[in-house]
Amino acid sequence: MVFKIMKEQHGYELVLLEGYRSPDRQNMLAGNPNTTRAKGYQSYHQFGLAADVAFKRNGKVVITERDPWAMRGYELYGQVAESVGLTWGGRWKSIKDYGHTEYRMPGLKKTREMADQLIAEI
C-alpha cells in the first residue's frame, strides 16, 4: 500500500532492499555499531515485520541521504508509512534509518520461537 501511494501520489518508485533478515545476518551487521545496535531477534527484520527501501530514478537504485531528492522521498515515505500505522526509522533518536519501517505487531514477543512461527506463515 505504501509503495502504491508513494508512486501514485508522490511520483517516487520504491524498491525493497531487505525484508526478512536472518538472525545470523543481523548479528553480523551489529558488528558495526554505525549500522545497527540490534542483535539477532532484537530487530523486527527477524520476524518478517520490517522493510528497508530505497528509490528508483531513471532506472537506477538510489540509496543516499545526501541527495535532496532522495531525502524528500524519505520524508514522504515516513509520512505515508506512519499514516498506515507503521513505525518509521527516520524518527529514531540514536541511529536514524530513513529507509526503514516496521510493523509493531501487538502481542509480539521477540523470541526465536515467535520468529520461527511467523516466518513459517510467510
Ligand SMILES: [Zn+2]
Ligand atoms: Zn531495517
